[in-house]
Amino acid sequence: MMFLKALYIGICAVGIVFVYNAWKTALEVRKEQMEEDIINAWDKHVVSPSVTFQHLHVGINSNVDLIVPGVVLLKALAVPSGRSENKDILKTVNDLEETFAHFFAKGSAAERAFLDKKIFQRIVSTSKMLEMSQYHIGGNAALMASIITEQFPEVKISFIGPVGPKLLEMLPRSLNIPTKSHISTDEVHLIMEYSVGDTWGDLTSPVANRFITSYDESNSQATMLETFFESLDTQKTDLVLMSGLHILEGQSKDFFIRRIQAVCDGLINIPRSLPVHLELASMANVDFVREILTKVISKVSSLGLNEQELTFASLAGDGPHNSDFYHQSGPPEISKAGDMVIWLLQNYGQSSQNPESRLTRIHFHCLSYHIIGNVKGAWTNSAAAVAAGSRMAGKQACDVQRLNSSIVDLKFPKSFKAFSDDIEREFDSNKPVISWETDEFEFSLSPVLVCNDPQKTVGLGDSISATGLMFSQYIYAQK
Template sequence: MNDTLFSQLVEASRELPGNRWSVGGNAPVMASRMAMEGCDVLLGGSFSSDLTEVLSQHITGQSIAHAPRPFSFDDHNPYLASMEDFAQKLQNFHPDLLVVGGLQMMDNFPFKEGEREALLGRLARVMSSVPQETGVHFEMASFVDEGLMGDLLSLVVPLADSLGMNEQELPNLLSLIKRGNVTVLSDPNPRVATVLDQMRELYRLVNERHRESGSPQNGRPLTRLHVHTLAFQAIIVTRGSQWKNTMSATAKASLTANRHVCGSPDINPSKAKLILDESFSVSRQEGSQRIPLQEDRPVSCWDEDDYQICVAPVLVCTEVFQTAGGGDNISAAGLVLQI
């Protein structure tokens, strides 16, 4: 929260050899990736004039702030200041998909009493305003404020039919639903079977909460869940839902992970490695099926209950160009092929 210190850090970074500027912020990063993949995007956020110069021509931006440069120090975005302008433009934009992200900016922010809940209530009304045929995706992030997590669980998650998160955010959300608190520790390199079991449980619990809420006006069932890890991508999609091309989307997410981190549109096998085992179990339950990795068909998909699961290994980049923004690029790339 110390803007002076942050400014000093930014100025000091200018002296580092090989430094460069890159688009930051969840919404601009996801919008840039979707534009790169051929989408027309309406972007809501508070941006500097520097940022608008590098945004794609396929992006229509709202609420442009004339700050001298973009900072991660931020006392503006927690108030969702661009939301009203965005909501007005949204009515005539008729999107196939509404993406909500960046709410971690509200984490431990010193709001006045009732202020945060009111802001999220307004966001919930925006999310509720889009037609049922429009997909709504909520991109999770790292949260430690259990009060904020509780508000998101009651006001935002029920209005999204798609959720995106990493291997640490998944057990966090699951723990909050099951036990009412956020996990302190999580495995940075979890087994596929562990993640799939957690995804199944989250899918089941979120949809149970939806059914118990009664009226469909109270929200949407969860029909898509994407978890991105360093070693693999996993997507669950409800059969018969509006989400399509799940196998291709899982592959796209995996390839985007390599391209973003290596900073290259080409996949160079000499600069990548597989850290996923040669086979994986679909569950930690004893006797569960093991699926081998096949070089000529690396994305594995199978049906369970009312959903399909797809898992793809990631060609982990070994010559890192950039890790920041990885999750947003991966999630956005996967979404593009499913709408």
């Protein structure tokens, strides 16, 4: 009797395992099919606008990126794992460890400036000795120029930024780089990458990302700012791309305010018919970000930013969900991101209450999805643009020409709300671009297929924004 009972239990156990494995396999097959559906649907969605940008003016930050495994570098520096604390400015190796640990645990991209040149140079020297160290083109503006040249070789680009000898060798030969942009010694930025599941002390990274630090004299003082505006030929340019304001954060408040005013003075002289895109990057000083919000973004046509920059902007501007900045881990809920994007457009964008603003477009990008919001009638082809940006995120992270379902993972909810007070929307993998509108604004959203084994995380946001822009069409005449 006991034998039969044990046999029965064994058969049941085997049956349960069989059913579970069959169920799990079916789910994996269905999930892989969803990812394939999205890839195929993107191919149909990504179409060029009727009028494309052909002559670009891009600046103002550029450098050489020295890319290293973050945890390996900290171990080589013999710095112990300890506190996790967000520091606005880095003064010591311990500051580097604590701030790296803070964002490592959250899985968020971040960038901080070093105040001590000698300490930074010592860290760079250690980095160069690591077997896995690599040199790449660095700086948001230089990366945007490079990715556009690679994807759209027929486009003419004038690039303004501090270009040293090594960077000049790496930049595409097709870029027009005036001699005023040349500097004698390259600026080096240290990129500390990490993979999902990496450990540092008691911390484990939830996603693959990077932490950036630098001691940068040219970019941190925006030395190419005047050259950028003086060399802009508005008659021969149809798109202006600008980034690098975040590196000013390492300077005094008085200096920062003066340079921001110089940015505003230059932007005011650009005709409203010529679209200007500003790409933000990680900052930690609330007062400085508030200066950019209140003085700069209403003078640009388009804005690009990620989850750290969006939530910090909301914190600086007293927007929705602003306390999430302190405890957010990973991408924000779609409804919260939607709330913050529409808040930016309502408070700083062009409207009947604020007709002087030229801000009409925002491209928000994070690990698992993108949102493009624009003022009605100001831009077209946004659905194609958000699909192109989302597709580029997976392609660059995996470092492939075409995605396939075996190398990516869909991390998008089955249902979601576009805003906190919105209806629940179901996601259909055959229709991966979702569009909706309010009285004043239009929105498009698409998931990202997250790379299972990321090869390139540096410059991902710049590639995404640049790609989305090149598939967008600016309609000034309708405003």
